[in-house]
Amino acid sequence: MNAKYVLVFAVCSHGSLVLGHPSFMDLIPNGHGVPDPCGSTNIWFGVGHNNRTGGGIANVFGADFLKANMTWSKALCMADSDIDGRSNGVELGDPDCKWTAGATPQGKAVGHPGVCEPMNTKTCMAVNLNVQCI
Ligand SMILES: *[C@@H]1O[C@H](CO)[C@@H](O)[C@H](O)[C@H]1NC(C)=O
Ligand SMILES: *[C@@H]1O[C@H](CO)[C@@H](O)[C@H](O)[C@H]1NC(C)=O
Ligand SMILES: [Ca+2]
Numbered sequence: 001m002n003a004k005y006v007l008v009f010a011v012c013s014h015g016s017l018v019l020g021h022p023s024f025m026d027l028i029p030n031g032h033g034v035p036d037p038c039g040s041t042n043i044w045f046g047v048g049h050n051n052r053t054g055g056g057i058a059n060v061f062g063a064d065f066l067k068a069n070m071t072w073s074k075a076l077c078m079a080d081s082d083i084d085g086r087s088n089g090v091e092l093g094d095p096d097c098k099w100t101a102g103a104t105p106q107g108k109a110v111g112h113p114g115v116c117e118p119m120n121t122k123t124c125m126a127v128n129l130n131v132q133c134i
Helices: 003-014 060-067 074-078 122-127
Strands: none
Touching: none
């Protein structure tokens, strides 16, 4: 078990974090416009969660977001939390990591930073163990 998963479980057991809350969505680019990686046309409101609506435990991006003190830092932007080959910034429409809270992002979100895509590959299935497609 690597450190990332230990942190997710630690966050879960404290149960006090609601990363799907609107104020958290304002702290990342396109926080209100992340597409559902499961294939529906819905928006994934809980970007830092395995649950689309924001309940349940933090996903790999949510864990990194907490480690970055809930700040869209250059490091968080350049990281690839879900190890699918696209940085968090690329997935959220801030490929050059220039976005600051309140600004208009460079582009639209093209992927989910906390859900490895495409979801049906072997590597991604391991990362996405707790992701709930509902
Ligand atoms: C996902 O979120 C919804 C809405 O908040 C909630 O009803 C549901 O129980 C959650 N599922 C889990 C597994 O947390
Ligand atoms: C987060 O905040 C803590 C406490 O202020 C600090 O020690 C830590 O270095 C910060 N981490 C990052 C990634 O900025
Ligand atoms: Ca990624």
